[in-house]
Amino acid sequence: MNLSFLIILPLITAIGILFCNGLKQVRMLSFAGAALQLVLSFFLLIFYWKERSSGNSSPMLFESNYSWYATLHINFHIGVDGISIAMILLTAFVVLAGILISWSMETMNKEFFFLLLFLSVGAYGFFISLDLFTLFFFLEVAVIPKFLLIGIWGSGRKEYSAMKLALMLMAGSAFVFIGLLGLYFNTHTSTGEHTFDLMQIAHMQVPPEAQKLFFPFAFVGFGIFTALFPFHTWVPDGHSSAPTAASMFLAGISMKLGGYGCLRVATYLMPDAAHTYSWIIILLATIAIIYGAFATMMQKDLKYINAYSSVSHCGFVLLGIGMLTKTSITGAVMQMVSHGLMTALFFAAIGMLYSRTHTRMVDKLGGLLKVMPFISSVFVIAGLCSLGLPGFSGFVAEMTIFMGSWQNADSMYRLATILACASIVVTAVYILRAVGQTVMGPLSDSHYSSLGDAGWNEKLAAVLLITGILAIGIAPFWLNNLVTPGADIIMQQVGKIIPVK
Amino acid sequence: MMSDFFLLMKQELAVTILIFILLFTKVGSKEWSGDAIFGLVNVLLIINLLAGFFFQSEGILFNEMFHTNKLIAGEKNMLNFGVLIISLQSYYWIKSHEHAVEFYILLLSTLLGMFLMISSGHLLMFYLGLELSTIPLTALSNFDLDKRRSSEAAMKFIISSAFSSGLLLFGISLIYGTTSTLLFSELPKYLTGDPLQILALVLLMAGFAFKISVAPFHLWTADVYEGAPVAVTAYLSVVSKAAVIFVFVSALYTVFKPLAAVWYNILFLLSILSMVTGNLFAIRQQNLKRFLAFSSIAQVGFILIGITGSSQAGSTSVIYFVLVYLFSNLGAFGVISTVSFLTGKENISDYRAFYKNNPFLTWVMALSLFSLAGIPPTAGFFGKFFLLMAGAGKGNYLLITIAAMNMIVSLYYYLKVVRTMFMDENDKPVEKLAVGFYPKLAMWICVLGIVAVGLASWVYEYFYSLTNAF
Numbered sequence: 001m002n003l004s005f006l007i008i009l010p011l012i013t014a015i016g017i018l019f020c021n022g023l024k025q026v027r028m029l030s031f032a033g034a035a036l037q038l039v040l041s042f043f044l045l046i047f048y049w050k051e052r053s054s055g056n057s058s059p060m061l062f063e064s065n066y067s068w069y070a071t072l073h074i075n076f077h078i079g080v081d082g083i084s085i086a087m088i089l090l091t092a093f094v095v096l097a098g099i100l101i102s103w104s105m106e107t108m109n110k111e112f113f114f115l116l117l118f119l120s121v122g123a124y125g126f127f128i129s130l131d132l133f134t135l136f137f138f139l140e141v142a143v144i145p146k147f148l149l150i151g152i153w154g155s156g157r158k159e160y161s162a163m164k165l166a167l168m169l170m171a172g173s174a175f176v177f178i179g180l181l182g183l184y185f186n187t188h189t190s191t192g193e194h195t196f197d198l199m200q201i202a203h204m205q206v207p208p209e210a211q212k213l214f215f216p217f218a219f220v221g222f223g224i225f226t227a228l229f230p231f232h233t234w235v236p237d238g239h240s241s242a243p244t245a246a247s248m249f250l251a252g253i254s255m256k257l258g259g260y261g262c263l264r265v266a267t268y269l270m271p272d273a274a275h276t277y278s279w280i281i282i283l284l285a286t287i288a289i290i291y292g293a294f295a296t297m298m299q300k301d302l303k304y305i306n307a308y309s310s311v312s313h314c315g316f317v318l319l320g321i322g323m324l325t326k327t328s329i330t331g332a333v334m335q336m337v338s339h340g341l342m343t344a345l346f347f348a349a350i351g352m353l354y355s356r357t358h359t360r361m362v363d364k365l366g367g368l369l370k371v372m373p374f375i376s377s378v379f380v381i382a383g384l385c386s387l388g389l390p391g392f393s394g395f396v397a398e399m400t401i402f403m404g405s406w407q408n409a410d411s412m413y414r415l416a417t418i419l420a421c422a423s424i425v426v427t428a429v430y431i432l433r434a435v436g437q438t439v440m441g442p443l444s445d446s447h448y449s450s451l452g453d454a455g456w457n458e459k460l461a462a463v464l465l466i467t468g469i470l471a472i473g474i475a476p477f478w479l480n481n482l483v484t485p486g487a488d489i490i491m492q493q494v495g496k497i498i499p500v501k
Numbered sequence: 502m503m504s505d506f507f508l509l510m511k512q513e514l515a516v517t518i519l520i521f522i523l524l525f526t527k528v529g530s531k532e533w534s535g536d537a538i539f540g541l542v543n544v545l546l547i548i549n550l551l552a553g554f555f556f557q558s559e560g561i562l563f564n565e566m567f568h569t570n571k572l573i574a575g576e577k578n579m580l581n582f583g584v585l586i587i588s589l590q591s592y593y594w595i596k597s598h599e600h601a602v603e604f605y606i607l608l609l610s611t612l613l614g615m616f617l618m619i620s621s622g623h624l625l626m627f628y629l630g631l632e633l634s635t636i637p638l639t640a641l642s643n644f645d646l647d648k649r650r651s652s653e654a655a656m657k658f659i660i661s662s663a664f665s666s667g668l669l670l671f672g673i674s675l676i677y678g679t680t681s682t683l684l685f686s687e688l689p690k691y692l693t694g695d696p697l698q699i700l701a702l703v704l705l706m707a708g709f710a711f712k713i714s715v716a717p718f719h720l721w722t723a724d725v726y727e728g729a730p731v732a733v734t735a736y737l738s739v740v741s742k743a744a745v746i747f748v749f750v751s752a753l754y755t756v757f758k759p760l761a762a763v764w765y766n767i768l769f770l771l772s773i774l775s776m777v778t779g780n781l782f783a784i785r786q787q788n789l790k791r792f793l794a795f796s797s798i799a800q801v802g803f804i805l806i807g808i809t810g811s812s813q814a815g816s817t818s819v820i821y822f823v824l825v826y827l828f829s830n831l832g833a834f835g836v837i838s839t840v841s842f843l844t845g846k847e848n849i850s851d852y853r854a855f856y857k858n859n860p861f862l863t864w865v866m867a868l869s870l871f872s873l874a875g876i877p878p879t880a881g882f883f884g885k886f887f888l889l890m891a892g893a894g895k896g897n898y899l900l901i902t903i904a905a906m907n908m909i910v911s912l913y914y915y916l917k918v919v920r921t922m923f924m925d926e927n928d929k930p931v932e933k934l935a936v937g938f939y940p941k942l943a944m945w946i947c948v949l950g951i952v953a954v955g956l957a958s959w960v961y962e963y964f965y966s967l968t969n970a971f
Contacts, residue, residue, distance in 0.1 A: 069958045071965045072814065072890070133886075140877045147916060151924045159924055163916060170912050174905035177886075181893045181901060213898075 014117035030113040034096040041092040077131040083486035090340045094252035098245035100461035119145040132196040149246040161241035168234040175221030182214030215273030219266040225258025229288035239307035244351025252344035271494040281322030288315030293426035302360040320401040328404025329487040338393035345465040346382035366444030376439040378462045383435040393472035527602045535596035553578040565622040572967040583740040589943035590835040591732035593842040607637040615744035624683040642729040654728025661721035665711030672704030692759040712745040716778035726794035735834035775802030776907040810891030817965045818887035825884035828950030832869030853927035874915040880955035
């Protein structure tokens, strides 16, 4: 299977949208493109399984390598392993759901769907890139659509939030850029040239001093994307101002770019430095988890609640990466997928509520289960997944991370694990409180009784995401089997340098 | 010998012929209408541009005073192309101007000067070319004849040019004094790092810095850009700057190669100063032309980083970036030129809610600004990336870090303009503008360039194959 289709298909869809007339054509085309992409992703998954079961154990599958800038040794090198496929599936789910949720977007619909799909091009390209230049290219492709999506279609302090998000993410990519250049000039292939090729760099020893110098740049750079404390401040503002679909994309896809980058680029290519700095990562991740959880308790706006809880949940991803055990890294990837689906569902539910009640304040909502049973149920499911109820994906992912973290026998690391576990209690408090106040109890406003329940498009979007959540929650082994070989390769890299305790 | 002369100097001769044709048109008895002149000139410019691509050859003339090769021919083609785009996008202004022919004559004279400057193999020849390109530019800056700002701009420009020429001449005379030659091919042998030679290099670099408006020699830029007609501003910021940068790179990489350690440090300092000053001042600008003036100061700072790379990748990235910058800046100027002529509005705040009635112009502007900011998939991303990559080859990560931080600042002010156009509210947004065929064509070419030059790697590879190893 040629992976380029994963980029070409949304790109063609996006360009096609420019030639459409009217909302109906635009959304039909976007829907068709996104649905086809989901089918394509499933085909990819099936092909991947076929290859693996037929005994192909090379680290990357379906590789293709085209020379791009030959004199600078920049190639368009793409390929996937289980981790990438998990992320691609996640992206496909969220994109389709996001398009369904924006079904009745009237204002400047052409531009809106164009930007959504363009953003997804960036995400797909990022997840399949095996060349650091291409990877960086796609990382930045995804920044400006976010700025426009929030700034034009957002609400509240949208211009401020859009600018803050764009600048902070750009700062992140600036850091990544320095890290990548540093890596590039410290690589020497057999012919004595420098290279951006991820797999080639992985096979050679980057000098430890260079790793120690450039790992922080790369890790912090990607970390900013995934809300690394103290660079998480764009998350609440950005998410709360964004239109529903953009929030879903932002939390469901964009933040995962950072986590994937931390894993694939920073940790995989600079394992020495990952060891050296792991205590800092753990420290920051633990702070993010706990701080995020407590900050969420104080929020009154539903979108802020979800945004801050995202900071906390993405802290688990970084914790898993920082612990550097096979199980914890597998858990981190599972958490990325799980959080992506869950938070997209949460934002979808909030968006559906907001479009009807025109408020997102918890204390103004109440008793919605009576008038909107479907939306409220979705809301409850998202909440329960967020607090890690068994049966949903959140439990599986977080449990794996805790198991993996405990395997790291350093006592301070175990302390961090315990603290992170403890934050779940706080999560339960804010989730149950928000859910309880919003959907249970008497109807807070008599006007609400006349509101309708979800339309077919919203139902379909929610069902899609819930299917994903349940598929991971009830049968986690398939995701586990998908991700573990990828985590294995990363662990070989880490273990090659220094044996894990 | 004679055929050599025609072949090697064909681009210069073509421009000279163009100047004469225009001169005869002017002195002839027939009054030409604005449209007719515009059509004639642009057809001639297109022929001139296309002619540059054929029969490219290498060689020297006049005892090494003049030399040319494929790279130089390519650079001249780039300048030709810039002039054509500027001419197309200034359609309205030229058509209504009573001295359109003179405008073109002066414009082509400066172009001729630049060609001679790029091709020069001797410091005196270089100086002559530079002056030939500068003095008509002063007259051009004054071409909004009824505007006082325009004459003010011309005054400022001539004084600062004279000053920088003085610096250059002083530097040249010191070099002659210490080496007793002015030939580019012989100079490297005699450059020993003598303090007087270093002083000469500093003076020369200051002169260059004036011409390409590098901080702290940038003080004339904003006022001149604001006062001059938009077409001239575009010319100043793109074509004239590009020409001097080409010479600058080749001079540093070949003639002053023995003093590389000295100029590396000077460039290091100048590039940081330029990026920081350009960016900080650009944030506060209200007038779009002033805004682009400061942004161009910052851009040149990035170009200097590419030059510090002192490698083949360094010179290639600089030339490549100039091409990218040409497309991006001219895209922005195309919009400004059209809007400024049709509505008289040049301030950023006038562009509030511009998207409402003029989506095409807004997208052109936004794409150009994204490209200037270096955001993929526009060509600006590739240009900036390669510049910084060339700079990083020297291992100076401090410079790269400062540059990366500056990119964030620059993104802020470019996005501010984008925000103004897309998101700000306005009771009376600019009406729907009917953009004529020629400006629209120029904008489409720019957009195409912005999108294609980066993704199509052969452009870079082509320049790489032409440049020499350091």
